[in-house]
Structures are given as C-alpha cells and as structure tokens.
Amino acid sequence: MLKQRVITALVLVAILLPALAAEAAWPFALLTLVFVAAAGWEWSRLNGAPGWRAWVLAAAVVGGALYAAAQLALPVWSAQPSGSALSEPHTHTWGEPPVGFLVPGWVWWLAALIWVPGGGAMLRWGTAHWLAVPQVLRRLVGVLILVMAWLALVEGRSQGLNFLLSVFCLVWAADIGAYFGGRAFGKRKLAPSISPGKSWEGVIAGMLTVAVLAALWVWVDRHAAVADGPSLYSRLWTGLGPLGAALALAALTGMSVAGDLVESLVKRQAGVKDSSQLLPGHGGVLDRVDALLPVLPLSLAVMTLCHG
Template structure:
C-alpha cells in the first residue's frame, strides 16, 4: 500500500508542478478543471447517479466552469486581454466587500457561496445523517455541481494572484489536517462527530488551529524577508484586518476545513463507501483529497474583499 501511495504521489507531483511553475494561467486552470470534473463524477456516484449520469455530471462541471469563468471575465485561457493585469493597474478603491485590486471575480460570488457553506454545512452536520439520503437525488447532484464549479473558480482566481498566495491556502488545509491528526492522537478525548467520523476529536481541531497559527507567523516572516511572487493569504489578512482579524480568520477557516472534511465523510457514510473512488490508487478519490479545500477556497477570497488598508 505504501509503495502504491508513493508512486501515485510522484505521478501527481510530476503533473502538478509544471502547471504551478508555468507563467500562463491556463495549464493550471485546465488541470484543475480536469480534477474537479473527476470529483463531479465521484459525487454523482456517491449520490445515486451511477453510469452515464455520473459521466454527465463530471462533464457538466467542466462545461459550467468554462461558461461561468467567461461570464465573470476570469478568462484563465488567455482568450481576451489580461484582466488581472488591468485590474491590478487600476485605481484601488477602498470599499469593504469589493475585491482587492488584481482580483477579478465579484466578491459577492464568494460571500454567497461562503454563507451557504457556513449555514448549509452546519445543517448538514446536524441533520445530514437523518435526511441527506432522503433528499432528491437531482438536488444533491446540482448541489455538487455548484460546489465544485465555485471551488474551481476560487482555485483559478487564487493561482492568478501568484504561487505564494495559492500555496499559503493549500498549506493552511494541510497544516490543519496534520496538526489535527497528531494532536488528536496525543490528546483526543472528546469526539467531534462520532456518527460521521469517529476518529475526529475537539482536541484535534484545536491542535490544527494552533498549527496553522504557527504556520502563519512563519509565512509572514518569509513574506517580509524573502522575495516572493505575491503576498500570502496570511500577509493580506494581517495588513487588512490586523493581528486579531488574522487570528479570527484562521480559526474560522480551519473550522470550515473541518466542515468540508466532515461533509464528505457524511456523504461517503450515507453511500456506504470508504473512499470517494479509486482514481488515485493508495489515496482514494479526488474528493478525498480536496474535501477540506471546497469551503476554504471561496471563503479565503471572501475575506480578501475585506482586506483594504
């Protein structure tokens, strides 16, 4: 199993790293769209849409993602003038709720999706074990379609800001997960959601939050003393919201990463599946790898719209 995991990880890195290093946005956007389309296929299968309907939902994610990106002038394919460069060069209007200079997608997209994640996630974790499987299959499929398209938009917008900005979001989720794992093993006593994921504990959540706070301090120091291609998410939050806003934002984002993880665990448990698929041998499926990112990505960009200063 370990050998299989390592081989899969190496293959994924060989595919991902060139797209991250490319100056053009489209290689990363195309690869991201491929992955979220695969996640759409997994979502459909977990929610009672197997076979051709699952393929159709995966294709729908790709098509809708392309259409919505063009509608909001994100244009990751470089088919029109460079919107990010034009926006960055424009006058910076200090209006809370409007996107920072250099961001393209309207902040309202992130605030609406973030609010739905916060409210819907809480409801799903409270009542999902009782009602999720009873809800209409079409409704669940459309929900997955929307979640994945918004996540891809946020992923692409984040990459357009710079590699440092994107990696700071990824590492928030990874540090929270690693901190929660080791903190939960060492100190875990009170179960977080035993009916959904018996292994998770409140102590693990606090450990994950502490891990990300320490990461933020280190990352801000790197931003200040090293030459990086873009400010990190942590530096944006510190300069825009101050130290207290930074801490509160990190606590909130880590909490929402846990919600994303638990939400996918709920869906798998309702479907009687251990993994979302076996597309990534040794690692499960794509949804298993991106579940915590799904709420975090749009919420980070929502917070960015407050970081004027």
C-alpha cells in the first residue's frame, strides 16, 4: 500500500509541476479540468448513478466549466493571465472583478451561499435525509461545486503560484494539525455519525496550525522577495488587518473540515470507504480534494472584502 501511494504521488507531481510551471494558462486549466471531471464521475457513482450516467455527469462538469469560463471571459486558453495592479487597493464595483482579479466577486459569494448554509444543513440533516433528496438534485449540486472549484483554481493560478500554493497549504496544514491535535487531545467528537475520528480539539489544533503557517508565510513574503505575487495570508493581513485575517483564516479552516465531512457523509450513505480507486493507494480524486472544494472559492470570496 505504501509503495502504491508513493508511486501515485510521484506520478501526480510529475504531471502537475510542468502544468504549474507553464507560462500559458491552458496546461494547468486542462489538467485540473480532467481532475474535476473525474471527481464528477465519482460523485455520480456515489449518488446512485453509475455507468453511463456517471460519464454524463463528468461531461456536464466539463461543459459547465467551459461555459462558465466563456461567460466570465476567463482567458483559459490564452497566455498565462495574471492579476493586474496587485499593489492597488481592491476597489469594488458590483458585477465586476475586484482590482487585480479576473472573476466577479458575486461568483464566489454564490459558492459561499451553496457551501455555508447548504453544507451546514447537509451535516445537520444529511445522515437521515441525503438519500431522500432527488437524485437529479444531488447530481446538480455536484456539478455546481466542482465547476466553482475549477473556476477558483484557474483564478487562483492567475494570481500567482504563491497565492495558489498558500491556499493549498492552508488545507494541508489544517488537516495535519487536526490529525495530530485530535490524537493528542481529542475528547469531544465533532461528528461521530459521519467521521468518528474527528474531534473539536482537532479542529482547534488545525486552526492554530494554520495561524502559525500564516504568520510565517507573511514574514517570508515581506523579507524573501522571491514570490511571484502576494500569498493569501499577506493579502488578508493587508486588506483585513490582523484580527480580520485571523477570523477569515479560522472560517476557511472550518470550511475545509466541512468539505471533508460532506464527502465522508456522501461516502457513508453510499456504503463505501473511498470515492473510487482512480488513484492507487490514495482512493479517489474526491478523497484528495474534498477539503479544497469549499476553500478554493471561499478564499476568493473573502478576498473581495479586502481593501488595500
């Protein structure tokens, strides 16, 4: 199992790094589109629609993503887009992207509307009622969250590797901190009917780990001067102040946990351990990106609150 995990991870890194390093936008956009399509295929199978219907949902994710990119004039296939005027204040006009960004802020707040109340309702009542939701509606939810995540990946990449990597590392740090904190101090179960191993103490440890990571990253951003643009942490610090940044990061950490729990709930309702076996030793694509699905668009939503 360990050998499989290592080989799969090395193959994924070998594929991902050239796409990230490319000057053009399309290699990364195309590669991530393949991954979200695979996640759509998994989502359909988890929600009682395997076979050809799963392939239809994968195609719907691709079609929806490309249509949304075209409607938002996101330069997916052109030379690598980059946020302009990153040093200017993030002034806002409703329906227009904040300065330095490509996608209007309302898109990310629509994602927040889906994830925050929707995710909360699902975690509150989903164990008893998720399978009672019409299958078509469950599959449509999958298309929406995956399209939003892909758009956020493209927008995040346009802001620079430093920004995108800082979002990824937020999720990874929250997960690592929660794991070790939960093992050391975990007593109060977070969601025993969904994921018995998670605890409130683990969530708090994850938040503290993210706070430490953010402080270190801001220091590096200010003193190293080697990044291709500000990280998420530096932008939040500048735009919201220390307290606002801390609250935003705590909220994003909480949503990373929610994303993980939502996928765990869906798998539990489907009676499976992994979303698929597409990634040998790692399970499925959804198993690897579940926490990122809400954090990617919501990190951009909080960016619209930043001024300066």
